[in-house]
Amino acid sequence: MDTLKVRDAADVGQVVRAALASEQPLEIIGHGTKRAIGQPMVTNALLDLSALNAVVAYEPNELIITVQAGAPMADVLSLIDSKNQQFAFEPVDTSALLGTPANRGTIGGMIGAGLAGPRRVKAGGVRDHLLGAHAVSGFGDSFKTGGRVVKNVTGYDLCKLLAGSWGTLAVMTEVTLKVMPRAESERTLVLRGLDDVTANTAMTAALGSPYDVSGAAHLPVSALHPAGGALADLGSPRQPLTLLRLEGITASANDRAASLAVALGRFGASDIVEDGVSAALWNSIRDVAPFAAHGALGAWPVWRILAPPASGGAFGQALARETGGDVIYDWGGGLIWAALPPSADARATLLRQRAAAIGGHATLIRAAEPLRRTVDVFHPLDGGVAALGERVRQSFDPKHILNRGRLARGFNA
């Protein structure tokens, strides 16, 4: 298969137009770290954006950064970190989960995947921080949407569609993202020994408190594998951990942590971990370290399940019991990562029925290719919404030239 390494946005347009003319679908890649997510694609060539790697403009006082889509995550994160800023949505680094090389991945991939970390409960997701984009549609047209300011309602907000579209609508070439100040301090309140449902109740109370909680996660004992790093250390002796994060200026983080501990007194004694130790914990949760590809559960398929937050505990507990799998809760119960023992369909039917019943949905985020050929990786949508989504896709890419087959089965290689 050809790899077409584009040099600039004009090249991208040319490649897409050529692909249209010759009806050769393209797989869009940056560093290629997330190629194993999605249905196996039906494509004839790789469109490689990794050379579009420039930082176009970084304006810390405007809280924005404009970069080319192939800009390496590691470089961009270290650049904004140098000004004490961050992407508030805490992008997930999927390398441990998928077993790809560390410190790889591009901004374009981050947006296309739309995977946000623990702070989503407070700061929103990738879609909330993408302010503008230049992209080449499946018509071969180079268009822009949005702008370089936060407050903007000029025209349809196509950025929302691009975030999390897995490269199926357009090839982004340049994007503007919102950056936010890094908090001065962080504190994590640690509760121990709660079962999943009780932990869910505690997280619900915390997120419904005025203490501005910026992370609410729960790890049952089974998820605390010896290889789990920071989490496993904290979970010793083996007890489930419920973690609640408070960030801000030091005096405020201390004050709120203390107040929250009192407010959650009925859930038992708690202790507090600070700053660096706390940050390591949340990075492990963000990157789903307990289910790492090199760890004990590396061979198990992993699901990413979205649920109404207050329903997460009961859902996950039942799922783990029934399947013998392990679960981790983030977003106060609204996000459940589940590693399930290998089976013919990765328990897709069961999971989808259960998730739909509570108003949730499930994505098979890690599975070997043969399994991804036979199971719907992304949650099948209801008829009307599925049809509308398909019309939306066609409004960007009528010939299905971009990442063909990644979102839905039904394409033959």
Place this chain on the structure above:
Amino acid sequence: MTIMMPASDQAVLGRRDAIVAALRAIVPGEGVIDSAAEMLPYESDGLMAYRQPPMVVVLPDTTEQVSKVLRYCFDNGIKVVPRGSGTSLSGGALPLADAVLLGLGKFKRIREIDFDNRVVVTEPGVTNLAISQAVADAGFYYAPDPSSQIACSIGGNVAENSGGVHCLKYGMTTNNVLGCEIVLINGEILKVGGKACESAGYDLMGVITGSEGLLGVITEVTVRILQKPQTARALMVGFAQVEAAGECVARIIGAGIIPGGMEMMDRPAIHAAEAFVHAGYPLDVEALLIIELDGPGVEVDELITRVEAIAQGCGSTTCQISTSEQERLLFWAGRKAAFPAVGRISPDYLCMDGTIPRGALPEALARIRTLSEKYGLGVANVFHAGDGNLHPLILYDANKPGEMDRAEAFGADILRACVELGGVLTGEHGVGIEKRDLMPEMFSDIDLNQQQRLKCAFDAKGLLNPGKVFPTLHRCAELGRVHVHGGKLAFPDLPRF
């Protein structure tokens, strides 16, 4: 009227009686209004310079009725203009002579309050403020707070992606809605999103929000609610130069502080507001900042000190810090009443709504001053300074021949300047008809075509709210055509591996 609206369909107008009868069969009783006198309140929205009686007004009160009305219009090629409370400042709900005006005012019920999942499920006609009031006893509120929040509906907020004073810290409507029930023009009822943080599939909620009534009619919204901050205090800081105030805004953000709100007023706005509400604003300054910090007491106290020091470092000439809730509200009273206050000093005013990069504030103000001289019209400036959202109020007298046209030309030049300075045409009021013909200042034909293709995915006949947002309309068949250049193209000559 200086803006061209789509030509009326004479065939539709000729069938008006039959259309009214058909609508009455769907929405019984007083839900269909067809007398000229009773349709009067629907002739315009918050952009009152523009008026147009609709063909007929329909006020359904169930989703099923909305679906049937839309299906009927779809089958019969009749245009539909949706309307919430009619507070749009960009003419988003301006009727068309040959269109059904579909009012959602009867959808006034909050369907569910779910504190555990921190959401409210509501009908679209509920006002923005009513949502906050419904959850206030439990200490919650709905964060986006457009200044029309007493009157504006949550459905309209979703259509316009409304902002408000506090969106610097808490986001706009789009950052605070999770799902909706939407009825497409063919009558199809869809549920998008829900109580989960993210929906499956493409983020349709994200693109429906801010679509200005062109994609569908919303019949239910699920919004996020938050716990109210424990305390809030405000600083009122005066500056002898606008530049110093702009610098102060930049340094506060640069110091990593995101205030709950950060507003700026210029001299004419300060004077008008002070004369109206007597908030104790200093009258000998060129710019006034109102900066609100919210959160736990210890945090607010600490940040107030930091902000005060930054302001002094920028050469502030006055600085008052609220010591009571009453005083904080007084600081805000003048800002919140700025529009009516300006209404007292001028027979008419035009409220503009561009956004610029924060750093360009002084430059934008200088340009507005120059334009004010050029057009011979006064201007008072009110900004959401924290996010660079300008609201210049252009003063004019509609009774003086030519003044309204001049005011509109002045406004258009301000928005052009916003785009030139790296900003956008509208920060929170929407494009509507007001900025429709300025869209090419910001977007190329290709950009706008892609947006219209999306419109085609929802409404291929172009029946929903035509004449808004897009300066030129194209047929969906034409937009959907893929142009393959010169037959088979080879991939360009690039490094291959």
